[in-house]
Amino acid sequence: MVGTEEANVKNIVESIDSRVQNYSPARGKKAQIVLMGYPEITGTGVLDCGAFDPDEQNMMQRMAEHFSAEENKMVQTAKAAGVEVSFANPMPAFQGHGACKPEGERWITPVTFAKTGPGDFGDVDDVWSGCMFDGFRCASRTSMHPNAAGARAYAGVLTTHLQALGYTGW
Structure with a gap:
């Protein structure tokens, strides 16, 4: 590192x-x-x-x-x-x-490009904050957890x- x-x-x-x-x-x-x-x-x-x-x-x-x-x-x-x-x-x-x-x-x-529940992207004021973006959409916050x-x-x-x-x- x-x-x-x-x-x-x-x-x-x-x-x-x-x-x-x-x-x-x-x-x-x-x-x-x-x-x-x-x-x-x-x-x-x-x-x-x-x-x-x-x-x-x-x-x-x-x-x-x-x-x-x-x-x-x-x-x-x-x-x-x-x-x-x-x-x-x-x-x-x-x-x-x-x-x-x-x-x-x-x-x-795994990295999931779908909303999986409350708190996922779209439920917060700043939708792009911390977004892992594939060019079209944000990954779910459950990804890699x-x-x-x-x-x-x-x-x-x-x-x-x-x-x-x-x-x-x-």
Whole structure:
């Protein structure tokens, strides 16, 4: 990664770090802060992946791995400073379920040029804000985010992580 990408990651990590540092000591005694990492986004080396060639897929995978590594480093720094926080890595659970996999196997929504629900493009004042444009239309904001199966997988990773910590809830 070069230039602005590294700067953007650094800004995001610093923003998360400042929020973790500003947690309220009055929070619930059993509350547990867990930062969830990034999943596998597309899969790697899939030849038929719509708009993404294998090099682009590999780049997105490297970015997800980089973001997760930076988040994990930030968590370790916060833990060393006495903050009760942990990191859960969903990457292993998502392997083989990226957006380029066939319907039914994928846990990440591929780039979708259709409105998929409230909050999608057309529901906001500035329709072009953050638009990934193919020359004719905007991609849905659900694109490249977990679908229902992916959300269940994230929940499973979090549940397993909390159980490993001995977290029993309220």
